[in-house]
Amino acid sequence: MTTEKTLAIVLRVVEFSETSCIVTLFTEDFGKIGALAKGARRPKGPFDSALDLLAVCRIVFIDKSADVLDLLTEARLERRFRSASRDLSRLYAGYYIAELLRELTDLGDPHPDLYRRADQTLLTLDLDGPVGETVLGFEVAALRLLGYLPALEACVVCGAPVSGGGRVLFGQLAGGVLCPRCRQGQKQVVSVSPRGLEVLRQLAGARAVGAPGEIDPGVRGELRGLLNHYFTNLLGHPPRMLPFLGAIVNP
Ligand SMILES: [Zn+2]
Known part of the structure; x- marks a missing residue:
């Protein structure tokens, strides 16, 4: 004691x-x-x-x-957290950050990097930072810091580099991008636009700090859908704040 x-x-x-x-x-x-x-x-x-x-x-x-x-x-x-009283989308975003921290971390398991990122995220939300971008940035950083980041560069099954100009396959259960050869037999495969994948890779970079630059609303919506699905699998249930995340994409 x-x-x-x-x-x-x-x-x-x-x-x-x-x-x-x-x-x-x-x-x-x-x-x-x-x-x-x-x-x-x-x-x-x-x-x-x-x-x-x-x-x-x-x-x-x-x-x-x-x-x-x-x-x-x-x-x-x-x-x-002053935003709570003046802006619903910021309040929802804050609740969502709290939910992810509660659900994705274990009691007594220190993650000082994640703490600082969460602290900075709440501050950015409170200082009129862009809500959708700030939440996406936090989600991807949290996945990286907790070891849950999906494979974004190489096929999660065979390790072949995944690139090319077109849409890229993403295995929600496999945990990352897939090459066409490894698609067979995989469940819950969706596809990501080249721009969507590029933004995800940027957000996942260890040097990505603070609120990312403005993300095109279409890409934001696409990544919102992708991450909703990914977090639902990770948590074993949809995030409780999921019904409110639409307001975070387009506040
Ligand atoms: Zn492969």
Whole structure:
């Protein structure tokens, strides 16, 4: 049992008792944690309304054993997600980022790179960055940082380089682009436009930071569809925010 300090993004707040909440946080140094916040629901409680969804806080918590909730002892607000009150597409985008962080990471598995990317993404959304592009950039970066990035350069089955001027086959279950020879027997194969693949490769580049440049609405829509399908397979169910992602493509 140790006391730890770190930065955290608030991913979920669930009422636990008349005065307490259970919070799910994505922390910079410890990955995702679940913690009991005693007194969080009391007015003028110890957390002073820092535990708002998507807020960034500096926290102190007591790391309990693996199968027990941690105990949050302090949370000081660094930054609130202000867009929540003024722009629905930004709110949905923020919820979606939180959902992906909750669903794709494990408790106590640190991913400081992903934390910084998520922090930057929420800030960009809050500072009027382009919603569709920012969300796509985060999704692809998260896939890369968590080891789920689909193969984008070479056929996922045989390793042959995949290029050429035309549309490229993409195996949703195989996990990436396919050469025509390896298409046979694959399920859930779709095709990607050359421009769509080019944008995906750019977004997947390790040096791609911040919001990408403007992406043509047609390509944005195409990639939205491709990633909706990919994340549905990865999570084992459609993202809960999926019905709202249309507003993110064309805010
Ligand atoms: Zn192949």
